[in-house]
Amino acid sequence: AQSVTQLDSQVPVFEEAPVELRCNYSSSVSVYLFWYVQYPNQGLQLLLKYLSGSTLVKGINGFEAEFNKSQTSFHLRKPSVHISDTAEYFCAVTINDYKLSFGAGTTVTVRA
Amino acid sequence: DTGVSQDPRHKITKRGQNVTFRCDPISEHNRLYWYRQTLGQGPEFLTYFQNEAQLEKSRLLSDRFSAERPKGSFSTLEIQRTEQGDSAMYLCASSRDGTGVPQEAFFGQGTRLTVV
Numbered sequence: 001a002q003s004v005t006q007l008d009s010q011v012p013v014f015e016e017a018p019v020e021l022r023c024n025y026s027s028s029v030s031v032y033l034f035w036y037v038q039y040p041n042q043g044l045q046l047l048l049k050y051l052s053g054s055t056l057v058k059g060i061n062g063f064e065a066e067f068n069k070s071q072t073s074f075h076l077r078k079p080s081v082h083i084s085d086t087a088e089y090f091c092a093v094t095i096n097d098y099k100l101s102f103g104a105g106t107t108v109t110v111r112a
Numbered sequence: 113d114t115g116v117s118q119d120p121r122h123k124i125t126k127r128g129q130n131v132t133f134r135c136d137p138i139s140e141h142n143r144l145y146w147y148r149q150t151l152g153q154g155p156e157f158l159t160y161f162q163n164e165a166q167l168e169k170s171r172l173l174s175d176r177f178s179a180e181r182p183k184g185s186f187s188t189l190e191i192q193r194t195e196q197g198d199s200a201m202y203l204c205a206s207s208r209d210g211t212g213v214p215q216e217a218f219f220g221q222g223t224r225l226t227v228v
Contacts, residue, residue: 043115043203043220043221043222044203045219046217049216051213051214090154094214096214097210097211097212097213097214098143099157099168100155100217101157102154105153105154
């Protein structure tokens with residue numbers, strides 16, 4: 001079975017600084033990878049996904065992620081964060097088209 | 113379309129009572145998913161429907177849990193004889209049919225269940 005490990009449970013960062021959220025996955029077969037964001041009192045929202053092709057994936061709100069098959073990683077980055085990026089971020093993996101396995105989440109707190 | 117809606121948003125119940133949650137997916141989506149999220153954890157897959165057919169159930173879904181999606185529209189998740197361990201956020205999501213490639217799943221805001 002596939003699984004996801006998010007290496008940081010909490011990431012504090014100053015406004016306009018870069019941020020990287022680390023995600024490693026485990027699977028014996030090819031995977032599809034996702035990053036979701038959950039703002040307070042809102043549902044999960046898709047930031048970006050890797051299905052195939054280019055390993056550098058660009059998403060909404062200036063986020064991007066790079067799929068690294070040899071390191072089984074899918075780290076999320078943003079070069080300059082805003083206060084509004086304060087949220088919980090979830091990495092997810094699937095080997096099919098219906099069942100996502102999520103990591104435990106990373107809480108990002110952006111400070112002025 | 114207003115997205116995926118769930119009702120109620122919060123439910124407090126006494127141990128041993130039955131509860132039922134409702135999910136209204138995005139209208140053109142034929143897939144509907146239920147996940148459970150406990151504090152400090154990511155969502156865990158419970159079950160999913162393709163139209164009205166329930167195609168997979170997680171081992172997390174004990175015999176006390178039942179989900180339905182009559183006519184392939186809204187879905188209900190019922191928990192019988194609730195236990196304190198059932199306390200969690202229950203998330204519903206919907207998507208188009210992936211036909212082998214996962215489509216974007218749109219999530220509702222969830223129903224937070226507290227069993228006292």
